[in-house]
Each structure stands twice: as structure tokens, then as C-alpha cells.
Amino acid sequence: MSARLRKFLYENGLTLVFLLLFALALVGQAIAGYHEFNSLQVQHSSSTISFGRYVTSSDFGASVMENWQSEYLQFTLFILLTVFLLQRGSPESKELGKGGVESDQAQRIGGHASPRSPRWARHGDVRTRLYSNSLVIVMTAIWVGSWFAQSITGWSEFNADRFGHEQDALSYGSYLGSAHFWQTTLQNWQSEFLAVASMAILAVYLRQRGSPESKPVGAPHDATGVEG
Amino acid sequence: MRPLSAAFVLALLCLSGCGTASSEHDARGSVQRFFAALSRHDGAAACHELSEETASAVEEDEMKPCGQAILSLGLAAAPVTDVQVYLDSAQAKLRGGGAVFLDETPKGWRIDAAGCKPQPGKPYDCELEA
Numbered sequence: 001m002s003a004r005l006r007k008f009l010y011e012n013g014l015t016l017v018f019l020l021l022f023a024l025a026l027v028g029q030a031i032a033g034y035h036e037f038n039s040l041q042v043q044h045s046s047s048t049i050s051f052g053r054y055v056t057s058s059d060f061g062a063s064v065m066e067n068w069q070s071e072y073l074q075f076t077l078f079i080l081l082t083v084f085l086l087q088r089g090s091p092e093s094k095e096l097g098k099g100g101v102e103s104d105q106a107q108r109i110g111g112h113a114s115p116r117s118p119r120w121a122r123h124g125d126v127r128t129r130l131y132s133n134s135l136v137i138v139m140t141a142i143w144v145g146s147w148f149a150q151s152i153t154g155w156s157e158f159n160a161d162r163f164g165h166e167q168d169a170l171s172y173g174s175y176l177g178s179a180h181f182w183q184t185t186l187q188n189w190q191s192e193f194l195a196v197a198s199m200a201i202l203a204v205y206l207r208q209r210g211s212p213e214s215k216p217v218g219a220p221h222d223a224t225g226v227e228g
Numbered sequence: 229m230r231p232l233s234a235a236f237v238l239a240l241l242c243l244s245g246c247g248t249a250s251s252e253h254d255a256r257g258s259v260q261r262f263f264a265a266l267s268r269h270d271g272a273a274a275c276h277e278l279s280e281e282t283a284s285a286v287e288e289d290e291m292k293p294c295g296q297a298i299l300s301l302g303l304a305a306a307p308v309t310d311v312q313v314y315l316d317s318a319q320a321k322l323r324g325g326g327a328v329f330l331d332e333t334p335k336g337w338r339i340d341a342a343g344c345k346p347q348p349g350k351p352y353d354c355e356l357e358a
Contacts, residue, residue: 041316045279045280045281045333046316046332046333047316047332047334048332048334049316057315058314058315059315081244134274152310156314156315157314157315158310159312159314159317160314160315160316160317163314163317163318163319163329164317164331164340165351166327166329166341166344166351166352166354166357167351167352168312168319168327168346169312169319
């Protein structure tokens with residue numbers, strides 16, 4: 001392995017490992033889902049489908065998108081709400097008294113930018129305002145996109161099921177107001193919100209040595225905005 | 229997202245979420261062949277358009293071979309006014325408000341329920357179903 005590749009792996013290990021885990025889990029989900037789908041098809045004397053058809057089907061799409069949208073919502077809200085909301089003693093929170101978007105000086109934008117600041121942070125105009133919110137904008141776009149995809153794939157699956165029970169299909173608008181759409185949406189949201197709340201409060205009292213998501217092991221419980 | 233990526237995602241969503249014109253055409257063809265067979269009193273040809281489960285059900289209900297049983301039901305043929313396909317299920321709406329429901333099987337689209345009349349707030353009431 002070349003020194004350059006080793007350096008790249010070392011400097012990007014967190015992203016690369018999570019992308020690898022994502023790919024493995026997605027492939028595993030596709031294989032397991034494919035076998036389960038065809039098994040149900042056989043039970044119902046319906047046609048089995050190819051792996052390629054399964055991974056482009058609403059069945060697979062809906063199950064992937066349901067989880068994507070809730071994860072992106074979780075992180076979008078976490079990024080946005082931690083601007084304003086604080087948690088005493090939590091490393092996930094800013095220090096008490098620092099809630100809000102903070103001054104230009106603290107954020108090093110416009111005239112307070114350094115030569116190494118990103119170019120759009122230096123302009124001080126609409127580009128800086130846009131760049132100042134770019135993380136939430138992109139995360140929100142992915143959340144909305146995956147939620148929309150969930151709605152389309154879920155609608156298709158739902159109507160196929162209705163035809164199987166000799167019922168008319170629902171329009172897309174009616175599906176968006178249906179119990180099925182909101183049940184599949186909220187069952188994912190509730191777990192994400194619980195996970196964030198747990199993380200915020202447990203990290204006040206518990207530690208993981210060496211993790212930036214935890215305070216240093218010896219930090220007092222009321223130390224806020226300190227990362228280990 | 230670049231326009232090309234957005235178009236790709238929409239195409240993918242449509243692939244997975246929308247009924248294709250080919251599926252709608254095939255499902256409509258099955259219903260039309262079914263009614264044409266009934267009109268010429270060709271029970272065997274009509275049964276050929278049924279799913280295996282539905283063909284078995286009509287035989288059990290009427291205690292006759294499918295070809296004879298299907299003709300004794302007195303199902304009325306009607307023109308197909310609309311076909312909707314979601315995944316491997318389809319509904320053909322008929323002039324007069326009736327409907328036929330189909331499943332995609334290894335042999336193609338086959339009728340799962342026919343002679344279906346709408347009931348307010350309830351599933352269709354079908355004379356022929358699995």
C-alpha cells in the first residue's frame with residue numbers, strides 16, 4: 001500500500017468505514033428482502049421476480065426510504081435545534097449562554113474570516129448566508145427527497161395490496177393522509193427522537209474514553225460543551 | 229442535485245412505483261380475452277385467463293370442471309374503461325361501474341376476481357374470486 005493511500009485511509013477512516021458498513025448492510029437487506037419477497041409470492045401463488053427487479057421494486061424502495069428519511073430528519077433537526085437549545089452537562093450541547101447563531105466574529109465570517117476560511121464565508125453577502133446554512137439545507141433536501149420517495153413507493157405497495165383485497169386504489173393525495181403513510185413514517189421518527197434524547201442526556205453522566213461524542217472521563221457532570 | 233441525477237431518481241421511482249404502459253396493455257388484454265371467451269361460450273378459454281387459485285375456487289364452488297362452471301356463473305361482458313397497475317396487481321374498471329382484479333403470475337396477467345360490483349365503504353362484491 002502506497003504512503004499516499006495509507007494517508008488517505010487514515011484521514012478518512014470514519015467516513016470510509018461507515019460507507020462500507022452502509023454498503024454491506026444495504027446488500028444484506030436486499031438479499032434477505034429478495035428471499036422473503038419471493039417466499040411470500042410462492043405462498044400466494046404469485047410470480048417470483050429477479051433480484052434486479054426486486055431492488056428496483058416499491059417493496060425494497062419503501063423499506064430503504066422509510067429509514068433514510070427518518071435518519072436524515074434526525075440529523076437535520078439535531079443540527080438545527082442544537083443552534084438554539086442547550087443541555088447542561090452534555091457534550092452534544094454548546095456551553096450555557098451561547099445559544100443562537102452567534103456573532104460574525106465568533107463564526108469567522110465576512111470581515112472576520114481568515115485567509116484559510118472557505119471563499120463563501122469571506123464574502124459577507126447572500127453567499128455567506130447561504131453557506132452559513134448549507135449543512136442544514138443539504139440535509140433537509142435529502143430528508144425531503146427520501147420522504148417523497150418513501151411516499152411514492154409506499155403508495156404503490158399500498159395500492160397493490162388494496163387491489164389484492166378487491167378495493168379501489170387511493171389517489172396519491174389521499175395516501176398522504178392515510179394511516180398507513182403516517183404509521184410507517186412515525187414509527188421511524190419516534191425511535192430517532194428517542195435516540196437523540198438518550199444521547200444528549202446519557203452523555204451528561206456517562207463517558208466513553210477517547211470519543212469526541214463524550215466528555216473526558218474525568219470531566220465534571222455539569223461541564224457543558226466539552227468534548228473528550 | 230443535478231438535473232440528470234434528479235431525472236434518474238424520478239425514472240427509478242416511476243420504475244418501481246408506476247404501472248408501465250406494457251403491463252396495463254397486457255392486463256387489459258387478459259380481461260378482453262376473458263370476456264370474448266365468455267361471449268362465445270368458450271369456458272376453457274375463459275378459464276385460461278384465470279389465476280390457478282380462482283380457477284380452483286370456481287370448480288369447488290360449482291362442483292364442475294372450470295370450463296363448465298365459469299359459464300354457469302352468468303358473468304356479463306363489459307368494455308374496459310380504465311386499467312391501473314401497481315406492482316404485480318391490477319384493476320380493470322368496466323363500463324357500468326364493475327371491475328376485474330388481476331395478478332401478475334409466471335404465465336402473465338391472470339384474473340383473480342371478476343363480476344365485482346362496488347359497495348360504498350366496503351371492498352367490491354365479486355361473483356368470482358379465489
